[in-house]
Amino acid sequence: MKKLLSIFSLIFLFSACEQEAESLEFLNYSVERSADNCDPETEKCSFIDLNFPVASGTENREKQINKEIENHLSYILGYEDEPNIGSVEDMADIFIQNYEMTKKDFPGYNTPWEATIYGEISYESDKLVSIQFNSEVFEGGAHGYSSITWLNFNPETGAIYSQDELFAEDFKAFIEDIFRKEQGIPEGEPINSTGLFFENDKFHLPQNIGFSNTKVILYYNAYEIAAYADGPYRMEFPQTEISEYIKIEL
The missing domain is CATH 3.90.640.20 (Heat-shock cognate protein, ATPase)
Structure with missing residues (x-):
């Protein structure tokens, strides 16, 4: 009888672990950079502000979701072919570095660059996680570019539908x-x-x-x-x- 109870206990624990592994949790993550350590809230200056959800966990599906989000941010910023990007922090650093290089190459250039990307979960269920990204990017020129984009994930696998x-x-x-x-x-x-x-x-x-x-x-x-x-x-x-x-x- 004790052996039978032990078997059922193991089955229950295994089942519970499986169910726990199936649930996805997201945390909000943010990266901010500004030129010359200025405060974009109080002065006009170049800055980049990235806010987006990340999947919490170390399973392959969480890693895949986070990699896809990172790739999408890189795409929005136009850095998909940039060889020296290993993280979202790198993207923010390169944005500010590119602005400072432009200032150096063109003395007297004083047009601030701005990049704001805000991502949030717009829909979540057992079958679908939809993440919406509202983006505004200005790197000089006549006007910036605003966009709304989505990534639709299969929460069971982490793949994009x-x-x-x-x-x-x-x-x-x-x-x-x-x-x-x-x-x-x-x-x-x-x-x-x-x-x-x-x-x-x-x-x-x-x-x-x-x-x-x-x-x-x-x-x-x-x-x-x-x-x-x-x-x-x-x-x-x-x-x-x-x-x-x-x-x-x-």
């Missing part, structure tokens, strides 16, 4: 029909007939699709399908209205 894994094949046709109506593009006319920039004149879903607690958000950032002056384009749908096109359980 592809759009094909999230949505049914006919989802694109459903969205195109609504997009054409909203943009006043008649059926049968080329998608770029009103001045849009779809590659090869063929409609495609936006690079960024995210989730909130109740909605699915499709977001074309500036330059993705139109000129910068036209700004971004956003579409929102209640999850309940398009549930037939969503392949995972929300």
